Amino acid sequence: MPYEQALGNSLRDAGLFPPALQITTRDKIGQTSSAVALGGLxxxxxxxxxxxxxxxxxxxxWQDVEETFNTIVDLAPHTRYYWETGSWHMAYNAASYYINDSKLPPLRRREAWRMSILKGRVFLERGIRNNPDDWSMLASYGFLLSDSNKYPAFRDKNASFAAAADAYRKADATGKALGYVKRSAFYALARVDGREAEALAEARRLYAQGKINHTPTMKALLFVLQAWENPQMDLLASAIEIFETPENAYEALSAHWERTRDGFPVHGVSKAIVLLEERLAIPKDQSVLNKPLPPPGGPDEWFR
Amino acid sequence: MSSTAATSSKGSHLSRIWVIATHTFTQLVRMKVFYFLAVFAVIAIASNFFDLPQHEGPEAVGANVLRSIKSWSLGAMTLFSVVLSVVATALLLPKDAEDRTLYTILAKPVPRFDYLAGKLLGVLLLVFVSLALMDALMTAVLQVRTNMVVAQQEEMAKAMGWPQDAITSLRNETLESGPNASLQGAVFAVFLRASIMASLALLISTFSSSTLFTTIVSFLIYFIGHFQADARNLYLHSGEAGEGVFARLASLLLSLVLPDFQLFNVIDAVIEGQVLPMIAVAKLALVGLYYAVFFTIASWFIFADKEF
Known part of the structure; x- marks a missing residue:
């Protein structure tokens, strides 16, 4: 008996022993499934x-989806797939459903949309607490908090981006994360008001690591943050240095200007576009600055 | 007794046990028990078709199906091995008595312990061979599917312009979900649990009046064994909640006599992707060995004085 007790404790410490099945879970899955679950399955x-x-x-x-996934993760708390899929159903599928649910008035649809996203967030937070070393769950959490279609559901945009950057960094710190996670941490950090200096330092560090990090978003943000640091800088020279040609610079900065929904900073972008248009002899009527910006989307538009 | 005689006696014990074991194995194989492998093959292959949609990039492709194969296969192995070990053991003594083989054997200079040990070993051999075949099938299916998932992920990752180091990292992570040593450790844990059940059924069959009784009682004990840890905790922390003497004694008895089958639920952790260290497998093997020997010796005590 003491040997079994000690072995049980050591297996539990090693994470090889599942936590005891909750009575509520036993009730939900029924007697037969409880018996099967207790029988080691x-x-x-x-x-x-x-x-x-x-x-x-x-x-x-959606209510049944949520309840079922809560039961599933009680049974298999270390399976990444269940946490990520459950969160995905709540924060993405259910939330998207409520955007288009014509049976509800706009105000109730908006609240149902917001609640679904918050449920998905809380569910993923529980998953991370149960599996703190799982890089993928942390990255999924960062993705959710910085997703342009989701962050309007959170009260404080700045805090959401900061939390997203933190989650991506923790994912990267596990040492198992894929390369995009480092860049994603930076993309989230760049959107936090008041942390521009930290973001610029990170941008320079990542940029210096080589071509792998020279994505269009990285280049645009490096330009923007440098313009923030030094408003007097030569915007044209800086843009050509980063993007290599005036044509590339104009194309990339125009795309950045039009990404209104992502919430990226745009310091110096409009001025640089004007200078580049002069340099490239682009007529005023064809200027990207004179085109209507894409609608920002988001709840104010969806739930009118 | 001289040392030569002792060695000879020991050798004859082992050879007798082995003869009875192989005979029992043959006897059980002739009952066409291996037909269930066809069912297992269907389960292992069917588990491939539950690749539910996922939400993200290459890292999510096929993530569910590999776990599904392991979950279904190890679940089926547990079920088949426990049923096989209980039912096969429960059948043996009554069948030998009915066929009068038992009288023929015991009329010869065969110690009753050798007879019981041989019978148990025969059942364990059958369970082992069955599990080995199921394991081979599961490993083959899992290997093939893992290769397919890796190919799919690489194709998708390349199309999305992932760098080579990211693709390699993803490949390694996916390969960890394929066949590995921990999975074999989990299959061994399934075998250990089935071994304990076989020896327990042997003990019950020595005093039971029918195969049905042995089977039902064995399965009841199987489920009660999953609560042994609760009984143990009750005994170890008795007094804290004001339990009576009866509750204390009952929990002590349960804890001492019944194995803690929850210990073998490490297979769930392996399905979830945890690594099962060799030391944990070795400790579980000790638990399995202890109960198998304990129940076999207890069977011998009862069987030794039984009149036929």
Missing amino acids: RTLVATFLNLRAFTYFTEQR
Whole structure:
């Protein structure tokens, strides 16, 4: 008996022993599934429940999807897929459904949309607490908080971007994350008001690491943050230095100017575009600055 | 007794046990028990078709299906091995008595312990071979599917312009979800649990009146064994909640006699992608060995004085 006790404790410490099945979970899955789960087949029950949750998803029964995923993660708390998929259903699929749900008045649709995103966020936070070393969950969390279609659901935009940058950095710190995570951390940080200096330092560090980080967004943000640091800088020279040709610079900065929904800073962009248009002899009527900007989207437009 | 005689006696014990074990194995194989492998093959292949849609990039492609194969296969292995070990063991003594083989064997200079140990070993051999075949099938299916998932992920990652180091990192992560040593450790844990159940069924069959009784009681104990840890905790922390003497004694008895089957639920952790260290497998093997020996010796005590 003491040997079994000690072995049980050591397996629990090593994360090889699942936590005891909650009574609420036993109630939800029923007697037969409880017996199967107690018989050492918890992940098998979770697999079947996942199939059931998929049926609920196809039938757009969002409350059932949420409850089923809560049960699934009680059964298999270390499976990344269930946390990410459950969060995805709540924050993306259910939220998108409410944007177009014609049965509800706009105000209620907006609240249902916001609540779905918050539920997805909370669900993923629970997953991260259970699996603090899982880079993918941390990256998914960062993605959710900085997603241009989702961050309007959070009260404080600045805090959301800061939390996203923090999550991406933690993901990177696990040492297992893919390369894009470093850049994503920077993209989130660049959108935090008041942390421009930190973002610029990070941009320079990543840019110096080589071509792998020379993405159009990285180049545009490096330009913007340098313009923020030194408003008197030669915008034209700086743009050509970063983007290599005036044509590339004009194309990239125009695209950056039009990305209104992402919430990126635009210090010096309009001035640089004017200078580049002069340099490239682009007529005023064809200027990107004179074109109407794409609608910003977001809840104010969706729930009119 | 001289040392030569002792060695000879020991050798004959082992050879007797082995003869009875192989005979038992043959006897069980002739009952066409391996037909269930066809069902297992269907399960292993069917688990490939539950590749539900995922939400993101290459890293999510096929992530669910590899776990689904492991989950379904190890679940089926657990079920089949426990049922096989209980039912096969429960059948043996009554069948030998009915066929009068038992009287023929015991009329010869065969110690009753050798007979019981041989029977148990025969069942364990059957369970081992069955699990080995299922394991081979699961590993093959998983390997093929892992290769397919890796190819799909690489194709998608290249199309999205991922750099080579990211593709390599993703490939390594996916390969970790394929066949590995931890998965084999999990299959061994399934075997250990089935071994304990076989020895437990052997103990019950020595005093039971029918195969049905042995089977039902064994399965009841199987489920109760999953609560052994609760009983143990109750005993170890008794007094804190004011339990009575009866509750303390009952929890002590349960904790001492029944194995803690929850320990073998490490297979769930392996399905979820955790690494099962060799030391944990070795410790589980000790638990399995202890209960198998304990129940076999207890069976011998009962069987030794049984009149036929």
